[in-house]
Amino acid sequence: MTTVEFENTLHADHDDHAIFFLMNITSPQLDQPLYLVNNNEAIISRGVVYEPFPFDVVLPPDDGSKPQALKLNTFNLSPEFMDLVRQTQEPPLVKFEIVSTRDLNVVEKSIDFMQVGAAEYDALSVSFTLASSNFGARKTLQAMYSQVEFPGLFFALQ
Numbered sequence: 001m002t003t004v005e006f007e008n009t010l011h012a013d014h015d016d017h018a019i020f021f022l023m024n025i026t027s028p029q030l031d032q033p034l035y036l037v038n039n040n041e042a043i044i045s046r047g048v049v050y051e052p053f054p055f056d057v058v059l060p061p062d063d064g065s066k067p068q069a070l071k072l073n074t075f076n077l078s079p080e081f082m083d084l085v086r087q088t089q090e091p092p093l094v095k096f097e098i099v100s101t102r103d104l105n106v107v108e109k110s111i112d113f114m115q116v117g118a119a120e121y122d123a124l125s126v127s128f129t130l131a132s133s134n135f136g137a138r139k140t141l142q143a144m145y146s147q148v149e150f151p152g153l154f155f156a157l158q
Helices: 003-011 079-086 151-157
Strands: 019-026 034-037 043-045 048-052 055-058 069-075 093-100 103-121 125-132
Touching: 019 048, 019 055, 043 103, 069 103
Parallel strands: 034 048
Antiparallel strands: 019 034, 019 093, 043 048, 055 069, 069 125, 093 103, 103 125
16 A cells, blocks of 8 residues: 555545554563454464453654653453553553554554553553654654755754
């Protein structure tokens, strides 16, 4: 699916194809990564079985006033998941991928630089704040700045 087709699917009132968020959680606390999908049944993408798990992702406002962070909301479903939330070691890393039922093996968009920054939970729900795991390593610009076009940015290097 092209970028235009994907954006049209996202903004359409009705479409025959569903969009899924795939979530991959890795942590030293886990023997193997958790593969989850925001669906009511398991799906297979690129040979990996993603287990059904109710969650929603809240995207931050793009106002430039603070570093970007995502909010992940879900139900408090299992003791294993709560052990992961309560861990005191290294924060879990979270990767999101968006796929469509047109072809579950094609990743339309990927967010792969997030880690759990904070967690809030009660008997019914869990909310995570996901922040960038490595701000310097992720691509944030659409273009490159050159010394010829923007000499002021490179003044200290001269």
